[in-house]
Amino acid sequence: MLLPSASELEKAAVSIERQTQLYKSELAGVIRFTCPEPLLSRINGSKLLTEFNARFPAIRVEFVMSDVYLDLSRGEADIALRSGEQADEALVGKKVGDSIWAVYASQSYVQHHGTLTSVADLTHHTIVGFDGALANHRAAKWFAVVAPDAKVGARNNSVLGVLHAVKSGVGVAPLPTTIAGMHDDLIEVLPPVQELQRGWYLLTHPDIRRTPRIMAFFDFVSNNVQMLRPILMG
8 A cells, every 4th residue: 555655755855856857957057137337346246156056057147237127028137126106016026225315525625615514404405306217216206306406417317427517526415325326525424314215126127026036036136135135235
């Protein structure tokens, strides 16, 4: 009576072993990863990727950069790291941190124009506006509410462009603390703005979510979020 059961158990064990070997053999290839350009160097030089590569040496993470969001539904990238509420309902993912924004000015700007003590002071200062692709960004909308009459010294259609404009001393603007914190010549003149805080999300398309290499990356990041959050939050 026990022989059939033992036989079935042996078959199940063999099946599991085959599936395991197949899974291991598929843990190889390239993951095309896209993220905001200012985070590229921090992620690339972090322990997160070093340890991922040590655990999965046959999987190579390749960065795909663009001035605009790449379309994961069209296969322009495999995985994206993005902040803010996601408009593309076709994507699936996981929150991995928070995007915190504060208002910054260059040291030269503060020397010539003074610092700020409250949001109300923005009306009396020159700001760097958000334009083009960023015209509807939450920072642009926030400016329109809190400082509608402020003088605009420059406008830009990318966060990096706004960053460089602020660094040049032309005006003040909200920036992600992670990015601004990398520049010693910038001064946080107003603390983090609650209205601008959003989540960071690791996203992919459901068609490839169960692909072994994609699963490996998602699971690894999920189990090691503590290594990623300092990169995202400064």
